[in-house]
Amino acid sequence: MELFNVYPLYNVTPVKAEGAYVWDENNTKYLDLYGGHGVISIGHTHPYYVNLLKQQLDAIGFYSNSIQNPLQQELAQKLGELSGCENYKLFLCNSGAEANENALKLASFETGKSRIVSFNNAFHGRTSAAVAATDNKNINAPINLQQEVTFLPLNDIELVIHELGKEDIAAVIIEGIQGVGGLDEGTTEFFKEVQEICNKKEVPLILDEIQSGYGRSGQFFAFQYHNIQPDIITIAKGMANGFPIGGVLISDKYKAKFGMLGTTFGGNHLACAAAISVLDILKKENLVSNVNEVSNYFLEEIKAISQVKKVKGKGLMLGIEFDFEVGELRKKLIFDKHIFTGGSSNKNLLRILPPLNINKEHIAIFINALKEILK
Ligand SMILES: Cc1ncc(COP(=O)(O)O)c(C=O)c1O
Numbered sequence: 001m002e003l004f005n006v007y008p009l010y011n012v013t014p015v016k017a018e019g020a021y022v023w024d025e026n027n028t029k030y031l032d033l034y035g036g037h038g039v040i041s042i043g044h045t046h047p048y049y050v051n052l053l054k055q056q057l058d059a060i061g062f063y064s065n066s067i068q069n070p071l072q073q074e075l076a077q078k079l080g081e082l083s084g085c086e087n088y089k090l091f092l093c094n095s096g097a098e099a100n101e102n103a104l105k106l107a108s109f110e111t112g113k114s115r116i117v118s119f120n121n122a123f124h125g126r127t128s129a130a131v132a133a134t135d136n137k138n139i140n141a142p143i144n145l146q147q148e149v150t151f152l153p154l155n156d157i158e159l160v161i162h163e164l165g166k167e168d169i170a171a172v173i174i175e176g177i178q179g180v181g182g183l184d185e186g187t188t189e190f191f192k193e194v195q196e197i198c199n200k201k202e203v204p205l206i207l208d209e210i211q212s213g214y215g216r217s218g219q220f221f222a223f224q225y226h227n228i229q230p231d232i233i234t235i236a237k238g239m240a241n242g243f244p245i246g247g248v249l250i251s252d253k254y255k256a257k258f259g260m261l262g263t264t265f266g267g268n269h270l271a272c273a274a275a276i277s278v279l280d281i282l283k284k285e286n287l288v289s290n291v292n293e294v295s296n297y298f299l300e301e302i303k304a305i306s307q308v309k310k311v312k313g314k315g316l317m318l319g320i321e322f323d324f325e326v327g328e329l330r331k332k333l334i335f336d337k338h339i340f341t342g343g344s345s346n347k348n349l350l351r352i353l354p355p356l357n358i359n360k361e362h363i364a365i366f367i368n369a370l371k372e373i374l375k
Pocket of ligand 1: 095096097098100123124125126175179180208209210211212236237
């Protein structure tokens with residue numbers, strides 16, 4: 001059987017990884033400034049993570065959500081403590097799309113309404129309502145277009161107020177910092193005003209922190225730069241360093257009912273062990289402050305490259321904008337300089353999403369490589 005060919009692939013085959021590096025089958029070493037799509041948070045094969053997962057696998061890997069699983073409570077407690085979101089409840093699932101799907105479903109249950117407000121260039125995943133709330137016609141099939149979604153430009157509060165005035169909105173969903181769309185973000189004023197109108201109209205505000213969360217932005221959640229309290233927060237990517245997991249943080253004002261949400265695999269023992277070990281390492285190694293330190297260094301050093309038009313994003317969720325398409329540059333970085341970076345729907349933007357424990361030397365390697373390619 002052949003694979004259903006949906007991914008354009010770079011011809012690189014990683015076979016082992018450690019920290020900020022991966023090695024291919026010829027033992028060529030690559031610096032990973034992409035973290036497999038913003039997923040690797042505590043570094044590849046972190047020994048604490050590997051150990052906890054191995055121990056869990058030896059003990060019990062999986063049982064259904066019909067039995068007690070204290071690892072879920074441990075995860076919720078540690079996540080609440082580290083994120084400062086103690087007063088939320090946690091629902092566990094398996095991916096980012098699933099987290100947004102459940103968040104939108106919950107909002108629709110609560111309001112009894114179905115229209116969603118999302119934003120231009122948003123990416124929220126590839127399943128039913130999540131993909132409908134994603135601003136990309138090419139990945140929406142006719143079945144997804146049954147959902148009612150209105151896309152608005154970021155930072156235009158009057159349009160948000162106008163839509164919410166129609167009294168048929170189930171949820172407003174917004175990324176803390178846009179990922180796939182190209183690192184645009186709402187201003188603090190905009191986030192605050194969106195929160196205000198959502199509160200006034202009793203419309204749940206969903207913050208998609210799937211990519212921008214877990215310390216990547218230099219705060220635990222990117223929305224924490226804006227001093228708001230969303231009703232629902234979705235998480236995935238960096239949460240378990242590559243082990244599939246997602247989560248929905250739900251405001252105390254929404255009450256759970258048996259059967260309202262559910263999943264077979266979500267919150268299984270192995271996924272919880274992986275996610276707990278990530279939180280332990282984020283705390284023990286003070287990775288959020290490392291993100292800020294390395295990010296500041298990056299922002300200083302990148303100034304030396306005259307071809308860079310703009311740097312977008314925060315922390316270690318960065319986009320470097322040029323006035324040319326970066327496809328060829330990314331290829332040169334991989335094949336000549338052995339450095340992984342990312343792209344986005346903005347073809348002129350190079351995306352940097354490294355493990356959160358990279359250091360200044362790694363950034364210096366990248367800056368030198370960029371200088372050499374662009375000279
Ligand atoms: C902001 C955001 N939301 C949702 C998703 C979907 O996550 P997943 O691919 O785990 O379904 C992504 C993935 O890139 C994302 O960046």
